[in-house]
Amino acid sequence: MEAFLLVIVIVLILVAYSRFADVKQLIQRQSDEISQLRADFQEFRAAAGPVDPSAKPTMLDERGAIIDIPDEIPAPTVVRPEPAPAPAPVVEQPESRTENILPPPIPKDLAVPPMPVLPTPPPVRAEPQLSFFQRFLRDNPDLEKFIGENLINKIGIGILVLGIGYFVKFAIDQDWINEIGRVFIGILAGGSLIGVAHRLRKSFGAFSSVLVGGGLAVLYFTIAIAFHDYHIFSQTVAFALMVVITGFSILLAISYDRVELAVVSLVGGFATPFMVSSGEGNYVVLFTYILILDVGMLVLAYFKKWNLVHIVAYGFTVLLYGAWLSDSILENKPHYRGALVFATLFYAVFLAMNLINNLKEKTRFSALEISLLLSNTAFFFAAGMVILAHSGHQAYQGLFTVALAIVNFGLAAFLYRRQSVDRTLIYLLIGLVITFVSLAVPVQLEGNFITMFWALEAVLLLWLAQKSGLTLVSTASVLVLGLMLVSLGMDWADLYGGVVTAPLPIILNKAFITSVVSIAGLLGVNRLLNTQTEPFRFWIGQLEVAGYRRFLRFITVLVLYLSGLLELDYQSAIRLGFGPNQTILLGCYNLFFLAGLLFNAQRVGKRGTLWVAVGLGLIGIIAYLSTYSPATMTLLNDYYLSNEPSLIGFPFHYASVLFTLLILWLIDRNKTLLAPLPPIVLRLWPWFMGYVIVYLATSELFAHVIYFSFAGSKTGGFVGQPALVRFDDLLTQTNKVGLPILWGVCAFVFMWIGLNRKNRQLRILSLSLFALTILKLFIYDIQGISEGGKIAAFISLGVLLLIISFMYQKIRKLILTDDANATHEPVS
Known part of the structure; x- marks a missing residue:
């Protein structure tokens, strides 16, 4: 085991040395160049020799050439009412070397030249953010010093702790020391390391921190062994001793101002419950202890901005709580009320830990701190939703989401009044409020209610953004409007295309009312966009107002058209079937909508809009000639000779004829706005109009001959x-x-x-x-x-x-x- 650890240490040293070998070579090359420059300068001074007093002093001009300094510089003539005082006697300077004297600059002109107009300097680019490796090289240019003063002492203390452990183990195996003596030796060894570190704290700060960390580790393991293996201490006594060690280590970290000690004490604090665990699994005691430990870190965060401590505490807490929650749910041993209480307390502690130091010091929030804040909120929201879902309280999930929105809104409102608070934090909190309010609707409501809420929320957010000037809120309006459109499409597919037990009533149904509210929301956003000047900024770029306004107008027209078309198609299919009656009704609606588009394009007077409307109008005329008009004769044939139950489409075909003629007239009337047109178009247009009119008259003649001949009975x-x-x-x-x-x-x-x-x-x-x-x-x-x-x-x-x-x-x-x-x- 010892050889294995030694090999690991050697390998780590070799890897570190090889990783920084190139950098060390570059630094060495720069040092050699500086030494060479010094040697060249010394040779130049030796070659210059002593200075001749009779020699005129010289200096270098801007090009590097040697020029003489004149003995006397004539001063400009000044007219004074009194005679000028006699010049002071010239005092000869002692002989000195020229390299030690900086000669005065030569005035180029006796008259004061005009100040040149300097060009505006180009904008200075912000320095790029350094990576961790680049920051390490900047802070530790001398790798030899880093390894000798920093790395080796950490490796040494680790080996020393292992050595003491092996010695104690050997003494135990040989029965040299009884159980109490073994524990005493461990406590004495840990205390000795801490005492030596305290003596060396002023001269060797980093080295003393490493010694303290080793001493604390020895104390933790000694108490754990005394409880588990020797049963010298009870669980309560062992737990209390480890809490005292943890508190003492935190005090040492603050006293030494070393983040390493805080991390060591924190790791030891989180390891304490497992070191003295008896396997009973009392989650209340465990989470109470962790909560006390996190509160201690919160107090530490008030005095010290140690993000590493925050990350370690946050990571261990999330890991332990998440593992316990998932295990209790999987094993059907839930403690839902306690789980929600502790989750709320942990969320509050880490929320305060994220804010407290930056608010005290009035500093900006970094990307890491914002990420911690977002992840803390996300984990708490996920835990709450899981607890409510598995406890059978799904009805309260929306209320829980709204409560999170209220908490963030209250915090944002409180911080908004303080001018010294970082605006990024306030925008982040407002973004969280908008997010949770938007999520509360799909969580609590169902189906079309989500779409209607998002449609109204998009208008409200854009109005709020224009009143408050918050760019984040306007960006959220764009996102919510996009969600509304997606949800509206899903509602149409579900209500109009899904399987329903009872048919929807005409117009006064969920689908059409949702469409009307969505159209109202789109119209409201369009109206507000007329006064919008600032672009919508996203993390990948910005969206210009003019382009967004054009796109949204197109979407509004499309939603307006589809709303009526889908409602008419659904109701006609339910009540009339998929036959000629439905075709005539849909054709009448399409021609009516196209005529309205042409009329609106004529009123607006924009050439591009008019071209689009004319193109759609021509498509509508062709659709009438090829589909809608033949459907009238098909309806008469099916009604009088077959089993078509209704002739309701026949009166509506008159409206189709009227709208077709109206489209034709509007296109002919607005030809001048489309000029210049190709000559071939001008020549063919009267022929097209004549063909359409003759076709309309011909089809109407056939239809009315049949209609009046068979009137009164289905077979005449x-x-x-x-x-x-x-x-x-x-x-x-x-x-x-x-x-x-x-x-x-x-x-x-x-x-x-x-x-x-x-x-x-x-x-x-x-x-x-x-x-x-x-x-x-x-x-x-x-x-x-x-x-x-x-x-x-x-x-x-x-x-x-x-x-x-x-x-x-x-x-x-x-x-x-x-x-x-x-x-x-x-x-x-």
């Missing part, structure tokens, strides 16, 4: 196959007779508008539609059409063509003028 007086034949015949007759007339009317309207607005594109569109109608009439419609249909179609189309021809003849000169300027005509 027919059942089964006759109803289907009747349905197809009506579509065929409408296609061959009604469409030529309708398209002719549309072409006539286009021509009339084109002539009145002098728009050549609309006139060409009208003629093209007439040509298409005539071709369709003679190639397709004339076959199988009834005599009445032929008469109506041909007469109507002929009359329209004659009227258009008459209009062309009447305004022939205008048309010729338009044709001459056709290539320069802007299309509108």
